[in-house]
Amino acid sequence: MATSLHERRGHIRLGGFFHPTGNHVAAWLHPEAQIDAGVNFRHYVELAQTAERAKFDLIFVADAAAARDGNLDALKRWPQYMAYFDPTMLMAGIAACTTQIGLVATASTSFNEPYNVARRFASLDWISGGRAGWNVVTSSQPAEYRNFGINAMPPHSERYARAWEFVDVCRGLWDSWDDDAFVRDRASALYFDPDKLHNLHHHGKYFSVRGPLNVARPPQGHPVLANAGVSDTGREFAAAIAEIVFTPLLTLDEAQTLYRDLKGRMVKYGRRPEHLKVMPGLNAVVGRTEEEAEEIHQRLQSQIHPDVGRQLLSTELGIDLSGFAVDGPLPYHLIDTTVAQRKMLVDRAKAGNLTIREFYLQYAGARGQRTVKGSPQRIADEMEEWFLKEGVDGFLIQPPYLPGGLKTFVDLVIPELQRRGLFRTEYEGRTLRDRLGLPRPVSRYAVPKMAT
Numbered sequence: 001m002a003t004s005l006h007e008r009r010g011h012i013r014l015g016g017f018f019h020p021t022g023n024h025v026a027a028w029l030h031p032e033a034q035i036d037a038g039v040n041f042r043h044y045v046e047l048a049q050t051a052e053r054a055k056f057d058l059i060f061v062a063d064a065a066a067a068r069d070g071n072l073d074a075l076k077r078w079p080q081y082m083a084y085f086d087p088t089m090l091m092a093g094i095a096a097c098t099t100q101i102g103l104v105a106t107a108s109t110s111f112n113e114p115y116n117v118a119r120r121f122a123s124l125d126w127i128s129g130g131r132a133g134w135n136v137v138t139s140s141q142p143a144e145y146r147n148f149g150i151n152a153m154p155p156h157s158e159r160y161a162r163a164w165e166f167v168d169v170c171r172g173l174w175d176s177w178d179d180d181a182f183v184r185d186r187a188s189a190l191y192f193d194p195d196k197l198h199n200l201h202h203h204g205k206y207f208s209v210r211g212p213l214n215v216a217r218p219p220q221g222h223p224v225l226a227n228a229g230v231s232d233t234g235r236e237f238a239a240a241i242a243e244i245v246f247t248p249l250l251t252l253d254e255a256q257t258l259y260r261d262l263k264g265r266m267v268k269y270g271r272r273p274e275h276l277k278v279m280p281g282l283n284a285v286v287g288r289t290e291e292e293a294e295e296i297h298q299r300l301q302s303q304i305h306p307d308v309g310r311q312l313l314s315t316e317l318g319i320d321l322s323g324f325a326v327d328g329p330l331p332y333h334l335i336d337t338t339v340a341q342r343k344m345l346v347d348r349a350k351a352g353n354l355t356i357r358e359f360y361l362q363y364a365g366a367r368g369q370r371t372v373k374g375s376p377q378r379i380a381d382e383m384e385e386w387f388l389k390e391g392v393d394g395f396l397i398q399p400p401y402l403p404g405g406l407k408t409f410v411d412l413v414i415p416e417l418q419r420r421g422l423f424r425t426e427y428e429g430r431t432l433r434d435r436l437g438l439p440r441p442v443s444r445y446a447v448p449k450m451a452t
């Protein structure tokens with residue numbers, strides 16, 4: 001399909017987004033899902049190796065600094081975030097069992113200090129040989145704040161203000177040492193050149209950090225930065241700092257608008273549009289035939305317990321729906337629609353005049369991302385169209401259950417994309433930046449070279 005559109009050159013970027021047992025809220029009930037996935041390191045290694053065999057750019061894991069909070073009668077049937085590895089620890093382990101694939105882990109700017117995060121990701125970049133990425137999140141679950149002595153969640157704008165300064169400090173810390181600061185010369189007994197060491201001396205609204213970082217400048221200069229802002233502030237933040245954006249996009253029209261908007265906003269930060277890759281989630285339900293894909297989907301859908309469906313929406317909408325009838329409407333008046341993400345969901349439910357059950361059935365598979373179901377050809381068609389029509393630079397593949405859903409995608413869809421010339425057959429370059437076509441950041445202390 002769409003061969004006439006082939007003027008856009010280059011390859012689709014692909015990431016694998018792994019919730020432990022899979023993306024679907026009932027994934028763990030699938031007989032082929034890894035039931036203890038949240039604490040099964042070998043499971044993640046197998047996923048990473050499968051994605052690497054297929055030449056994915058990266059794998060990604062999300063994070064929350066709390067077990068899920070809410071109605072235990074529902075949560076007892078929903079394992080995600082109840083047993084969940086720290087993502088940077090997990091990625092460091094995976095780094096040792098892979099050689100090529102990018103490793104993007106989430107860390108919050110609301111509970112950490114920039115020094116810890118800068119050090120952790122610099123370490124991951126060295127351990128993995130230049131494959132680290134950081135998904136910068138500001139965290140929006142009140143339960144997370146209560147684990148850090150914060151009873152009232154700071155306002156959205158305040159969280160982002162802290163995030164801007166946080167990232168700026170991390171970047172400064174990563175530049176603590178020039179790339180060639182460590183001379184390690186036994187003959188002269190000189191380990192490093194003190195002229196190539198820079199203390200940050202940062203004093204801002206939220207942080208005071210002297211520096212330097214006790215890790216050499218990372219192989220990639222800075223690890224790759226990712227973000228998934230939906231709000232206007234979130235998009236502005238992404239345009240300023242992000243090199244990958246995971247913002248959810250449901251229609252091609254919406255995708256094209258966001259693509260232009262984000263890339264347009266980058267100019268005022270002195271950035272080039274191609275230095276940010278838009279990669280929304282894609283809940284790809286793949287079957288050898290259309291019917292098989294539909295069967296996989298329906299089987300998972302039929303296993304959503306109504307309590308879990310309601311709890312899923314309660315979490316997303318920030319209200320307690322446990323006392324509301326599943327076949328009745330959402331209590332719109334209780335939902336705070338000043339939160340951009342919630343407004344988006346409410347608009348969707350209102351537009352379809354959906355009951356709570358109808359809404360959770362729509363939402364449970366993809367968790368707010370787009371679902372594409374069908375044969376490998378259909379999935380590839382949809383991906384091709386969005387890529388060629390400049391809605392996206394790539395996708396974050398969110399298999400409905402794991403590991404089976406990833407294997408099916410890799411065995412059936414990847415060859416189809418390769419056959420169309422839309423996806424690589426060999427890795428190029430060495431680092432995650434090389435793979436994504438992103439420049440290596442120049443140190444803030446570098447002296448500009450004079451033109452000769």
Ligand SMILES: Cc1cc2nc3c(=O)[nH]c(=O)nc-3n(C[C@H](O)[C@H](O)[C@H](O)COP(=O)(O)O)c2cc1C
Pocket residue numbers: 061062063064106136137138139140227228229230231232233234235246247248281340341396
């Ligand atoms: C693919 C994807 C992954 C995300 N991962 C996380 C995560 O791991 N932790 C988290 O707190 N928020 C996560 N989020 C939420 C975003 O960071 C962001 O807060 C949300 O999209 C709302 O945007 P806003 O902050 O601009 O309002 C994710 C969102 C998307 C779409």
